Amino acid sequence: MRIALVSEGTYPYAMGGVSVWCEQLIRGIPEYRWEVVALTVDGSERPVFVPPDNLDRVRPIPLWGGKPAGARPARTGYRPGPAFTESYEVFLRALITPVESTNSVQGNVSRSLFLLALRGLFEYAADGGDLSAALVSNDALTMTLDAWRELRVEENGPVPTVADAIQAAWLIEHMLRPLSAPPVRADVVHSSMNGLSTLVGMAAKWAHGTPLVMSEHGIYLRERYIAYLAEDASHAVRVLALSFFRSLAGAAYLITDVLAPHSAYNRRWQLHNGADPDRMWTMYNGVEPAEFPAATSEPEVPTISFMGRIDPLKDLHTLIRAFAVVRKEMPEARLRIFGGTPAVNRIYHESCEQLIAELGLTGAAVLEGRVANAVDAYHAGSLVALTSISEGFPYTVVEAMACGRPTVCTNVGGVAEAVGDTGFVVAPRDHVAVAEACLKLLRDDELRLRLGYAARARVLEHFTLSQSLQMYRNVYEGLVTPLPAPEPAAPLPGASHLPVLRPAYPGLRHSRVYGSRR
Incomplete structure (x- = not known):
């Protein structure tokens, strides 16, 4: 089996949840051969991951440099013609x-x-x-x-x-560059997200009839709308750009053979935007429990830990404001923020440091940068907090739970499905609610330890890496050789209001008017 995995701005050039997922997928299924097609900025990026032995090639497609590779020199007055x-x-x-x-x-x-x-x-x-x-x-x-x-x-x-x-x-010219690149050849193309990555799979389907799988960690379209809130563009340009993303996301749902949302929350968004329920299979991210051992002690002072990239989507301003409330009640408390800052987010990093200073938290709240081992970040906290405004099915939450730490999180994406009843889930951008949940855990040793124990047990039962990888094997092999329909999965404990739906999918090497030429 040869799988082409498509990324955009992530693996193998940047750290983060999607990159971790890509690495797990390739290394975790060593019997397949893999190729990564990476949509990049300008081609100057350097890998931050050591390539696995079964990764044959990384093929970048720069979107924002000069003319795309192989393109003719610019011509004045080019007339494209009726075609x-x-x-x-x-x-x-x-x-x-x-x-x-x-x-x-x-x-x-x-x-x-x-x-x-x-x-x-x-x-x-x-x-x-x-x-x-x-x-x-x-x-x-x-x-x-x-x-x-x-x-x-x-x-x-x-x-x-x-x-x-x-x-x-x-x-639009830059974003459509994958349509001009040579179509990838593989048994299956797997797009790691919606949006521009799916153009690679579309081209392979139209050229070779290759089946397409699409994962969606967060909701790509929703995140584009959030990003454009801060864009300095005219009304017309915003309309055209966001209409492009909306139309592309909907078109991808039409042509994708297997759609693998990473939470029931994502599944509902996709259905609302035109996805076909008969081609959807909810697939949760998993972690290797042995790599995230349960903590055997707690920090000497009450500590809130954050682990993740420094990014506006993580809404660290809300976390810092919440900590200011906690600090008034517990002067000895600390906030430790672990994670690297992508170059494009340097201004946001500076705004976090400025907010810490303005709130008088210097020395108590610290941005500590990238940590060599994420386990150290989770063990450093009495609890782990995540105050994102957009998430898929968050690795950091599941990893923290595997380490036996209770979590305080905002109710976005699949967070509530991950946490269940082992932590606190509050409304996004509500720093007071975040602070109250943190204080409840920090003040109650018995509750904190009991929820931490339950969190690791939940991961062992539902969110292990071996479970996740087997589901992907089933999907890939089902596209080449149809498999019997899987039995519907039961709802997760603690998330009964968020049903986990895994409808049967056929061996989807079918032809469509807008799909394969076969």
């Missing part, structure tokens, strides 16, 4: 037409048209057309402005300028 413009017209109609409901008939039609348009753009590039030049050509810019005026005629917002059209075209 491009016919597909691009459908692309723009799907992109610009307002959609009232993602689950409406109109929404389904829009997703299908967008997928057909993507295939047309792929075939234009495969037949020798310069897709990058076509997407930023005068013809494409004129089509964009005309489509907006025609399809959004009743909208009260500002009409895009030529500058807006140029900026949007520049963004």
